[in-house]
Amino acid sequence: MKIIVRNRKANFDYYILNTYEAGIALHGSEVKSVRQGKISIQDSYALIIEGEIYLYNMHISPYNKASSDIDPKRKRKLLLHKNQIRKIESQIMNKGLTVIPTEVYIERGLIKVKIASAKGKRKYEKRDKIVEKEQRREMRKHL
Numbered sequence: 001m002k003i004i005v006r007n008r009k010a011n012f013d014y015y016i017l018n019t020y021e022a023g024i025a026l027h028g029s030e031v032k033s034v035r036q037g038k039i040s041i042q043d044s045y046a047l048i049i050e051g052e053i054y055l056y057n058m059h060i061s062p063y064n065k066a067s068s069d070i071d072p073k074r075k076r077k078l079l080l081h082k083n084q085i086r087k088i089e090s091q092i093m094n095k096g097l098t099v100i101p102t103e104v105y106i107e108r109g110l111i112k113v114k115i116a117s118a119k120g121k122r123k124y125e126k127r128d129k130i131v132e133k134e135q136r137r138e139m140r141k142h143l
Helices: 010-015 026-035 082-095 123-142
Strands: 003-006 014-024 045-048 052-056 074-080 098-107 110-120
Touching: 003 014, 010 014, 010 110, 014 082, 014 098, 026 110, 045 082, 052 082, 074 123, 082 098
Parallel strands: none
Antiparallel strands: 003 098, 014 074, 014 110, 045 052, 045 098, 052 074, 098 110
8 A cells, every 4th residue: 555645634623533445536647646646635625415425625736748638626526335425424414524535545556535524623622732742742852
């Protein structure tokens, strides 16, 4: 398994509850760009529309040797089983969660996206985490 990109900010901004592995529907030139690492999942999120799940705001830079013009931020379909989609949908509706991508990686030649149902953190919770990290650094420094 080769990790292409990780959403490091996800753990800071959200409480990660459940994770799922999903395939992603891409065009040929997008696959080549992803393999080169020209991808960003920083502000992306997933929505369920008519029983299918789509990933929005994931930026894949155009492959420089390709002649086709594909929108870098177009919505991309995620490939999951129907029961997984229903489970995610019920979590979103009942608990008020959101679905975000946490990793993009290659496994056995296929590009996979690890998505997570997550609950957003409040500003004061983020500040507390920063203070906690700084205190740990200080303790290590003194030891």
